Amino acid sequence: MNPRVTRADVARYAGVSSAVVSYVVNGGPRPVAEATAARVREAVELLGYRPNPSAQALRRGSSRLLGHVVPDLGNPLWAQFALAVEDVAAGRGYDVLLASTDGGAEAEHRRIDTLAARGVEALIVTSVLARPDLVARSGPRVPLVLLNTFFEVPGFPSLGVDAFGGAREGTAHLLGHGYGPVGLVIGGEAGELREQGWRAAARDAGAGEGPIERGEFSRAGGYAAGTRMFARPDRPRAVFVASDLQAVGVLRALFELGLRVPRDVAVVSFDGTVETEFTTPQLTTVRQPVAAMAAAAVARALAPAETHDRQVLPAELVVRASCGCGSAPAAAGSR
Incomplete structure (x- = not known):
């Protein structure tokens, strides 16, 4: 197994200091002459250097990570929520660490603590419980938004459908x-x-x-x-x-x-x-x-407010054939 290529390796190959490599890889904070930057980028490519995400997070004071806990990825609804949250987060420059609880309350608590310890900036949780008790959770404190809840949960912002x-x-x-x-x-x-x-x-x-x-x-x-x-x-x-x-x-x-x-x-x-x-x-x-709920959940997770109210979004009746409407369009809208 090849040893991990370090920033120092790139610096030696390009004939520059480690600080210059950092400036090129991170886009600053100091400018680098284009010819020098080109040598650094060539060295990065040839050596296969990959910056350490944890070190980058420490430098900028942000992990650019969100945690998302769902009950069961075998359920198409939770899979759709997971994809929607990931899509919205990516549009805002964030990656998502996804964890499934397989429908267990204790597993849900463990996933929340684990993701918080991994340095996520906020958590989005679809709980397996109708009224989850999360106030007494131990471990690192990060903003937590409950997604797809049917009831208000004191102490936490939440989103749900009507x-x-x-x-x-x-x-x-x-x-x-x-x-x-x-x-x-x-x-x-x-x-x-x-x-x-x-x-x-x-x-x-x-x-x-x-x-x-x-x-x-x-x-x-x-x-x-x-x-x-x-x-x-x-x-x-x-x-x-x-x-x-x-x-x-x-x-x-x-x-x-x-x-x-x-x-x-x-x-x-x-x-x-x-x-x-x-x-x-x-x-x-x-x-x-789903898309609107995911967008609202990510927005609230990344900009936590003082109020912890519940936001309710309307549902839509989609009329097809199983109700007896014959050859109704696949998305006939609300009735």
């Missing part, structure tokens, strides 16, 4: 087709915002509430919940599913039960991931504004 309004609109869309009581497939804690929105839509329409089946926010969880809901004789004519992953599982359950979508059961999901464009039929979904 889950209540989105679920209300998605359920109302199904009720508007005259399907009668709409079922709900959901995970997480009872009474969360998507469930509240589903109940509100039923009240608004003067309709009774359909059955609820709970399961993990996963394809397998949706499959199990869908099988339980639609295997019984009093199955609902329509269902609102609280995540796209669960909806994919519900579609499989309906297929195996011999039920057609939307002819026998109409379906609307929540999240709006790319996956919904490739189901059969394509899923009508309440889409989260």
Whole structure:
């Protein structure tokens, strides 16, 4: 294994001081004659010199790193958030250290502490908990922004989608087709915002509430919940599913039960991931504004404010075929 090329090696090859090499590599703070700078750049290229990022960070007092913690990169929604945060951060000259917790609260705490110790300037965290307790976290203190939370978390700025309004609109869309009581497939804690929105839509329409089946926010969880809901004789004519992953599982359950979508059961999901464009039929979904949420999270992480309020962004109902709208455009907008 070849020894690491150092700045001193480059200086010797180019016939200059180590300080001059630093000025050329870092673009200052002192000017260097063009002929000398050319010799340094040639030496850098020939020797394969790569500056030490940690040393550069110490010199400029900034690591230009953000930490991003997500629950599970196997979920297309979290993967989309990760890509969006990375894209926004890169546009502002930052790299992102990404860590997945695999859905565990303790792992989440460890990832936060590890990234903070790695010298990130700020952390963006999508918590596995609806109301994460992060106030008592030990270790290095860095600005921390919670992304995609449904509730305000005291002491921390947070961003989330209008889950209540989105679920209300998605359920109302199904009720508007005259399907009668709409079922709900959901995970997480009872009474969360998507469930509240589903109940509100039923009240608004003067309709009774359909059955609820709970399961993990996963394809397998949706499959199990869908099988339980639609295997019984009093199955609902329509269902609102609280995540796209669960909806994919519900579609499989309906297929195996011999039920057609939307002819026998109409379906609307929540999240709006790319996956919904490739189901059969394509899923009508309440889409989260991932790009806008990522941009807002990065902005708040890099410019922490005194206030730790929660910012809520609107969701968008994207109408496709699974709700019974036939050959509606792939992105028909809000209804």
